[in-house]
Amino acid sequence: MIRWRAARLVKVRDENPTARTLVFDVPGWPGHLPGQHVDVKLTAEDGYTARRSYSLASPDGVELTVQRVNDGEVSPYLTQHMEPGDELELRGPVGGWFVWRPAVPAPVLLVAGGAGIVPLMAMIRARRAAQVETPFRLVHALRSPEQLYYADELLRPDPAVAVTLAYTRSAPEGHQRSPGRLTADDFSPYVPADCYVCGPTGFVEAAAALLVELGHDPARIKTERFGPSGD
Amino acid sequence: MATFTRGFHGKRRGGDDRLPPGQYLTDDFPVLSAGPTPQILPSEWEFTVETETGQVHRRSWQELMALPSETPTVDIHCVTTWSKLDTTWQGVSLDVLLEDVETAAEYALVHSYGGYTTNLPLEDLLDGKAWIAYRYDGEELHPQHGGPARLLVPHLYFWKSAKWVRGLQLLNEDSPGFWETAGYNNYGDPWREQRYADD
Numbered sequence: 400m401i402r403w404r405a406a407r408l409v410k411v412r413d414e415n416p417t418a419r420t421l422v423f424d425v426p427g428w429p430g431h432l433p434g435q436h437v438d439v440k441l442t443a444e445d446g447y448t449a450r451r452s453y454s455l456a457s458p459d460g461v462e463l464t465v466q467r468v469n470d471g472e473v474s475p476y477l478t479q480h481m482e483p484g485d486e487l488e489l490r491g492p493v494g495g496w497f498v499w500r501p502a503v504p505a506p507v508l509l510v511a512g513g514a515g516i517v518p519l520m521a522m523i524r525a526r527r528a529a530q531v532e533t534p535f536r537l538v539h540a541l542r543s544p545e546q547l548y549y550a551d552e553l554l555r556p557d558p559a560v561a562v563t564l565a566y567t568r569s570a571p572e573g574h575q576r577s578p579g580r581l582t583a584d585d586f587s588p589y590v591p592a593d594c595y596v597c598g599p600t601g602f603v604e605a606a607a608a609l610l611v612e613l614g615h616d617p618a619r620i621k622t623e624r625f626g627p628s629g630d
Numbered sequence: 631m632a633t634f635t636r637g638f639h640g641k642r643r644g645g646d647d648r649l650p651p652g653q654y655l656t657d658d659f660p661v662l663s664a665g666p667t668p669q670i671l672p673s674e675w676e677f678t679v680e681t682e683t684g685q686v687h688r689r690s691w692q693e694l695m696a697l698p699s700e701t702p703t704v705d706i707h708c709v710t711t712w713s714k715l716d717t718t719w720q721g722v723s724l725d726v727l728l729e730d731v732e733t734a735a736e737y738a739l740v741h742s743y744g745g746y747t748t749n750l751p752l753e754d755l756l757d758g759k760a761w762i763a764y765r766y767d768g769e770e771l772h773p774q775h776g777g778p779a780r781l782l783v784p785h786l787y788f789w790k791s792a793k794w795v796r797g798l799q800l801l802n803e804d805s806p807g808f809w810e811t812a813g814y815n816n817y818g819d820p821w822r823e824q825r826y827a828d829d
Contacts, residue, residue, distance in 0.1 A: 401826045405633045438711075441635040449640050450652050450711050472641040472654070480637050487635045493826065495812040496664055604774055607666035617666050618745065624662055 403440060403488040404428070406461065408481055414464060414548040418514065419478045423461040423489070431492030433458045433499050433521035434595065434623075440488040441473060449473050454518035454597075454623075455492065458525035464548055466514040497595065497623045501529040505593045508586075508615075509537045510606050512598020513546060518623060519597055520549055523560050535560040536592070540581050540602065543569040581606060589613055594620040648705055650820035653713040659775065662710060664808065668744040668794050672778045677762060678797035679728065682735045689727070691778065694762065697722045702761060704784035706791070707820040719782055721763030724755040735800035739807060740781055743794040747807035749816070750783065750790055752800060759785055762795060787818040787825070 410422040436454045451473045453463040467478040481487075499507060499522040507526070509519040516539055526535050541547060543566060553562055565585050566578045576585075586609070594615055596606050603624045611617055649655065672691040679687040689697075701720045707713045738752045754760065763782040764771050771777035776793025783790045789809050799805075810816050815824040823829060 401828075441638045441640070442633060443638050443640050444634055447640050447642060448652075449638075449654065452710055476635075476638050481635075485636045486633045487638075488633050493813065496809075600774070604667055611666050617668075620666050622663060622665055 401490045401493070403490045405486055406439075406489045407486050408483050410483060411481075414550075415545055417467045417478070418464055418548055419467075420456060420462060420464045420548075421477060421481065423463070425461045425489065428461055429492075431455055431458075432495075433525040434497045434518045435492035435494045435521075436518065437461065437463070437489045437491035438493060439463075439473075440490075441476065442488070452493070454521070456517050456520050458521050458528065461489070464514075464517045464520075497597070497621050499525065499593075499595065501525060501531055501533075503593070504531070504533055506534040506590055507536070508590070508592040508594045508610075509535070509539075510581075510594065510596040510598075510610070511537065511539045511541075512602030512606065513541055514548075514625070515596075515598030515602070515623070516541075516548055517597075519595060520552075522595065523552075527557070527559060534590070534592075536563070536590075537561070538563045538565060538581065538585050540565045540567055540598070540606075542567050544571045581609060583609065583613055586610070586613055591615070592619070595623075596620060597623040598625075600624045648715055649713055650707055651823045652825075653707055653711055653820065656712040656714055659714065662708065662789075663774075663793065664746065665744060667773050668742075669773060670743050670778055670794060675778050675796070677727070677779070677795065679731055679800065680797065681731060681733045681800045682802050683732075685732070687731055694722060694764070694779070697726055700761065702782070702784075704782070706784050706788050709787040709789060709814065709818070709825050713820075717784075718767055719761065719763040720765035721761035721779070721782060723758060724760040724762070725758065727762060728756065731800070733800045735802055737801045737804045739799040739801060739805045740790075740792045740795060741797045741799065742792045743796050746792055746794070748790050748792050749805055749807045749810055750786065751804075751817075754783060754786065755798075759783065785819075787815075787820055789814065790818055 406423040406425045409424045412420040440450045442448045456462045456464045465477045468474045511519050570578050603622050675691045677689045703718045705715045739749045760783045764779040781792045781795045
């Protein structure tokens with residue numbers, strides 16, 4: 400049994416107007432691989448509980464980035480009401496499939512749709528921290544500049560991680576690519592890679608199909624989807 | 631002792647007696663898959679049952695369609711904590727598909743197009759508990775939900791209801807499948823909350 404542990408919120412960071420990163424202190428946390436997630440449990444004073452799964456945003460420590468779903472049950476609390484010092488329970492790490500292992504030297508292609516960047520960011524941070532030469536490429540689709548998380552880290556040029564930001568509705572002034580859905584051009588040149596695709600269901604369906612069309616081996620494409628109710 | 635979360639009240643959506651522990655209700659139909667959605671035409675689809683002695687029974691799409699079908703209305707429970715009540719399917723009961731299969735096996739390993747596998751005791755597929763489903767909510771089953779056909783075993787967490795199903799391997803010994811070797815529970819009973827390996 401993966402046991403529940405008490406987790407105390409120690410720090411919050413607003414990523415954009417609707418998303419917040421929460422850093423927890425979890426005594427006894429066993430560590431995790433980039434790409435894994437945790438289950439969180441919130442218990443109201445009368446004993447009512449709600450649970451959700453959230454991806455870990457960093458390879459070190461327990462850091463979650465939560466997108467607020469306006470009619471959601473848990474995300475409005477986590478993004479607007481929870482304060483440092485407050486506690487919840489969590490357990491994990493969970494998921495041994497959608498993970499990147501620094502010892503694997505194959506090139507990596509990360510494809511994120513919106514909030515799907517979170518587990519991929521853990522991989523990027525792990526790549527930057529590891530003493531490896533593994534080529535990393537991120538293609539990140541997002542509606543508009545306001546939707547960007549981790550702006551400082553993703554906008555900073557880095558030879559280790561090539562970043563393509565693909566705005567689908569509105570791009571910042573001066574951005575080279577005109578707004579629109581992902582196309583084959585966003586992925587050129589083709590390099591065989593271990594692919595990780597994360598985002599809303601429709602996005603993952605389309606992006607994974609595009610990768611297969613471009614010649615990527617379906618057996619090397621790992622996907623993680625969150626449904627419309629992925630609160 | 632429980633840890634209370636200050637200021638959290640929750641929404642308490644109804645239907646609680648039909649919700650297993652730790653689940654919440656959704657009206658959507660979220661999709662969870664480990665890789666790209668395979669595109670399989672009914673003309674190339676087949677369903678095989680291989681017994682522990684190596685006997686293979688095959689059925690084409692046309693043969694499946696010719697078998698008597700049922701339209702179960704069932705509640706489904708995903709390990710990621712959503713549950714959906716009163717979902718309606720059409721499909722062929724595994725009782726029908728296994729009727730002429732001679733076997734003393736106790737376990738089944740389910741195989742899917744695309745390489746996915748999941749395991750369960752054979753008895754969990756029998757006695758009206760499981761179907762090969764090809765319609766959902768009156769419509770052809772969409773590829774992202776496992777079309778043209780998926781296994782439907784609603785009494786276990788939904789990862790056991792393998793999408794894009796292509797066959798069963800009947801075994802004397804249990805053989806863990808894809809998620810079962812990646813930290814998830816070997817059996818997956820939502821009412822006993824068997825989510826992870828040792829739950």
